[in-house]
Amino acid sequence: MAALLRRIRRELFPTRGDAVLSVALLGLITLAGFGFLHWALFQARWLVIQANATLFAVGRYPIEQQWRLWLLLWLLVAATGLSWGVLRSHPRRDRTGALWPRNDRLAAVLLGVVGLWVPWALGLDLSLQSRWWGLVILLLLVRWLAGRFGRRFGSLGPRLVALTWPVLYLLGMVLISGGLGLVSVSPSEWGGLLLTLLEASFAILLCFPLGVLLALGRRSELPLLRWGSVLYIEFIRGAPLITLLFLGQNILGFLLPGGLAPERVWRAAWVLTFFAAAYLAEAVRAGLAAVPGGQFEAARSLGLSYPQTLAKVVLPQAMRVALPAMVGQFISLLQDTTLLSLIGLMELLGTARTVMANPAFLGKNAEVYLTLAVLFWCCCAALGLGSRALERRLDPQTVPSST
Amino acid sequence: MSQPSTEPMIEARAVEKWYPNGFHALRGADLTVNRGEVVVIMGPSGSGKSTFIRTFNALEDFQKGQISVDGIALSNDLRNIDAVRREVGMVFQQFNLFPHLSVLENLTLAPVLVRGRPRAEVEGQARRLLERVGIAEQAEKFPGQLSGGQQQRVAIARALCMEPRILLFDEPTSALDPEMVREVLEVMQALANEDITMVVVTHEVKFARHVAHRVVLMSEGVVVEEAAPEVFFTNPSHQRTRRFLDQIL
Numbered sequence: 226m227a228a229l230l231r232r233i234r235r236e237l238f239p240t241r242g243d244a245v246l247s248v249a250l251l252g253l254i255t256l257a258g259f260g261f262l263h264w265a266l267f268q269a270r271w272l273v274i275q276a277n278a279t280l281f282a283v284g285r286y287p288i289e290q291q292w293r294l295w296l297l298l299w300l301l302v303a304a305t306g307l308s309w310g311v312l313r314s315h316p317r318r319d320r321t322g323a324l325w326p327r328n329d330r331l332a333a334v335l336l337g338v339v340g341l342w343v344p345w346a347l348g349l350d351l352s353l354q355s356r357w358w359g360l361v362i363l364l365l366l367v368r369w370l371a372g373r374f375g376r377r378f379g380s381l382g383p384r385l386v387a388l389t390w391p392v393l394y395l396l397g398m399v400l401i402s403g404g405l406g407l408v409s410v411s412p413s414e415w416g417g418l419l420l421t422l423l424e425a426s427f428a429i430l431l432c433f434p435l436g437v438l439l440a441l442g443r444r445s446e447l448p449l450l451r452w453g454s455v456l457y458i459e460f461i462r463g464a465p466l467i468t469l470l471f472l473g474q475n476i477l478g479f480l481l482p483g484g485l486a487p488e489r490v491w492r493a494a495w496v497l498t499f500f501a502a503a504y505l506a507e508a509v510r511a512g513l514a515a516v517p518g519g520q521f522e523a524a525r526s527l528g529l530s531y532p533q534t535l536a537k538v539v540l541p542q543a544m545r546v547a548l549p550a551m552v553g554q555f556i557s558l559l560q561d562t563t564l565l566s567l568i569g570l571m572e573l574l575g576t577a578r579t580v581m582a583n584p585a586f587l588g589k590n591a592e593v594y595l596t597l598a599v600l601f602w603c604c605c606a607a608l609g610l611g612s613r614a615l616e617r618r619l620d621p622q623t624v625p626s627s628t
Numbered sequence: 629m630s631q632p633s634t635e636p637m638i639e640a641r642a643v644e645k646w647y648p649n650g651f652h653a654l655r656g657a658d659l660t661v662n663r664g665e666v667v668v669i670m671g672p673s674g675s676g677k678s679t680f681i682r683t684f685n686a687l688e689d690f691q692k693g694q695i696s697v698d699g700i701a702l703s704n705d706l707r708n709i710d711a712v713r714r715e716v717g718m719v720f721q722q723f724n725l726f727p728h729l730s731v732l733e734n735l736t737l738a739p740v741l742v743r744g745r746p747r748a749e750v751e752g753q754a755r756r757l758l759e760r761v762g763i764a765e766q767a768e769k770f771p772g773q774l775s776g777g778q779q780q781r782v783a784i785a786r787a788l789c790m791e792p793r794i795l796l797f798d799e800p801t802s803a804l805d806p807e808m809v810r811e812v813l814e815v816m817q818a819l820a821n822e823d824i825t826m827v828v829v830t831h832e833v834k835f836a837r838h839v840a841h842r843v844v845l846m847s848e849g850v851v852v853e854e855a856a857p858e859v860f861f862t863n864p865s866h867q868r869t870r871r872f873l874d875q876i877l
C-alpha cells in the first residue's frame with residue numbers, strides 16, 4: 226500500500242506544476258466519466274437497440290430462415306474454441322504450454338461476463354438469452370477439450386484447424402445464401418453486422434492473393450507486367466473509394482463475366498476487393514524489398530524453382546515484415562464498409578440510418594452511433610489482437626534457444 | 629590428399645560477360661576443373677572472381693564463350709539451369725541461411741522440395757551432416773541464434789544435403805571474425821579430402837597452400853595465372869601475380 230502511494234506520488238506529483246496539471250486532468254476525466262455514465266445509465270433510451278437488435282445483427286434476413294445463421298454461429302464458435310485450444314496445446318518453444326495461461330484466463334472471464342451479462346442487460350427474451358449463454362459455454366468447453374487433448378493428435382491438430390476455416394467459410398456462404406437444398410435468400414435481404422462482416426471478409430480474403438500478385442508484378446522484369454501493375458496501383462490509390470463504389474455499380478457489370486456481378490452486394494464486394502488489393506500490394510512490396518537478394522540466390526542455387534523460391538523462402542519473410550501494415554489495411558477496409566450505406570446497402574451504418582429515420586426512435590442518434598462504434602471497435606480489436614499473436618508466433622527472434 | 633582425376637567437371641572457355649549497365653566484367657576467362665580437384669581462385673577485389681564462379685551454376689548469365697558443367701552445356705540463354713543447379717552447391721560470403729526456418733529445416737527444404745525425397749530420410753541425413761560439421765546440437769535453433777562461424781558451417785551442410793558433385797565457395801570466411809575463420813576452414817579441408825570437386829574464392833593463403841591442387845589468379849576479368857600452389861606462391865610466371873602476392877603476403 227505504501228509502495229503504491231509512493232508510486233502514485235512519483236508518477237503524478239513529482240513537481241508542483243505537474244501536481245496542478247495532474248489534479249486538473251484527473252478532475253476532467255472524472256467529470257467526463259461521470260457525465261457519460263450518468264447519460265448511459267439514466268438518460269439514454271436503449272430501447273432503440275433492444276427493439277432493433279435483430280435488424281442490427283442480420284438486417285431483413287427472413288425470420289423463418291434465421292436458424293441457418295444460428296447454426297453458422299454455433300459452428301463458428303466451436304471452430305474458434307477448437308483453434309484456440311489447439312494453438313495452446315502446440316505452444317511456441319518459449320512457452321510453458323500451460324493449459325490456461327494468464328491472458329487466457331482473463332479472456333475467458335471477460336467472455337463469460339460479457340456473454341452472460343450483455344444478453345441479460347439487453348433484456349432479450351429468455352430463449353435468446355439462453356442461446357447466447359450456450360454459445361459462451363460451448364466456446365469455453367471446446368477450448369478446454371482441445372487444449373487438454375490436442376497434443377494427443379500430434380501435428381494433425383494444427384492441420385485440422387488450418388483446414389476448418391476455409392471449409393467453414395464456404396459452408397457459411399451456402400448457409401447464408403442458400404443452395405444444396407436450402408432455400409435461397411437473396412443478398413438484398415442481408416443486412417446489419419452480417420452484411421458488414423461478409424463484405425469485409427470477402428474483400429480481405431480475395432484482396433490478399435490479388436495484392437501479392439500485384440506486388441510481384443510491380444517488381445517483375447517484364448515491362449508490360451510491371452507497368453500494368455504500377456498503372457493499376459496508382460490509379461486505384463489516386464481515386465476515392467466512394468467514387469469507385471459508384472463507378473463499380475455502373476461499370477463492373479461490363480468488366481466481369483456474366484454470373485459474377487449480378488447483385489449490388491457482390492458488385493460492392495468486388496470493388497472493395499480491387500480497392501484494397503492496390504493498398505495491400507504496396508504493403509507487400511515493402512515486405513519484399515526487405516528480403517535480401519542473397520535469400521533469392523541461395524534458394525535458386527539449391528535448385529528451387531522460381532515459384533518454390535517465392536512460396537517457401539521469399540514470401541514468408543516478406544509477409545512477416547508486411548503483416549502490421551497489412552492488418553492496418555484490413556482494419557481500415559472494415560471501417561470503409563460503412564461507405565456502402567451511401568450506395569444503398571443495408572450494412573451496419575445503412576441499417577442504423579433507417580432505424581434513426583423511424584419516427585418511433587427519433588432523436589436516439591447518440592445511442593445508435595455509440596453502439597455502432599463499440600461494434601466496430603470490437604471487430605478491429607479482434608483483428609489487431611489476432612495479428613499481434615500471429616506476428617509473435619512467426620518471429621524466430623522471439624524464440625529463445627532450446628538448449 | 630586424394631588425387632583428382634583428369635576427367636573435367638567444369639570447363640569454361642573464353643567466357644565474356646557484360647552486366648546490364650554495360651560493364652565488361654569477364655573478358656575471356658578460361659578455366660578447367662577436374663573431378664575431385666580443389667581449385668582456389670585469388671585476385672584483387674573487383675577482378676571478376678564472384679562473377680566467374682556464379683556463372684558456373686547459372687546465377688549469372690554470360691554473353692560469349694562456353695561453359696559445361698559435368699557434361700551439361702550451359703547455353704547462353706540459360707537452359708539446363710535446373711539440371712546444373714542440382715549438381716552444384718554454393719556457399720556464400722554472407723551465409724544466406726533462411727532466417728525463418730530452423731537449422732534443420734534449412735537443410736531439409738531443398739532435398740524434400742526439389743528432389744522429392746521422403747522427409748524422414750532427409751532429416752536423418754541432415755542430422756548426420758550437422759554432426760560432421762560439428763553443430764549437431766544446434767539443429768532446432770534458428771540461424772539468428774548462431775555465431776557467424778556456426779552459420780557458415782550450417783550453410784556448408786545445407787549445400788551438402790543436396791549431394792552436389794561440385795561445391796562453389798565465394799569468400800566463405802571473409803565475413804567472419806578472425807577467431808571463427810579456422811573452424812570453417814577445417815570443415816572445408818575435411819571436405820577437400822573427399823572426392824567432391826571444389827572451387828574456392830578466398831584470400832586465405834594457408835588454405836590455398838595446403839589444400840588446393842591448383843591456384844588461379846584472376847585480374848580484370850581474365851585468368852592470368854594457373855599453377856600448383858608451391859609454384860604459385862614461390863615462383864609465379866607472371867608479373868601481375870608477383871605484384872598481387874607482394875600485396876597480400
Ligand SMILES: Nc1ncnc2c1ncn2[C@@H]1O[C@H](COP(=O)(O)OP(=O)(O)O)[C@@H](O)[C@H]1O
Pocket residue numbers: 647648649651653671672673674675676677678679680
Ligand atoms: N550487378 C552488377 N552490375 C554491374 N556491375 C557489377 C555488378 N556486379 C559486379 N559488378 C562489377 O563487376 C566487377 C567484378 O565484380 P565481382 O565479380 O564481384 O568481383 P570480385 O568478386 O573479384 O571482387 C566489379 O568491378 C563490379 O563492380
Ligand SMILES: [Mg+2]
Pocket residue numbers: 677678679798799
Ligand atoms: Mg566477390
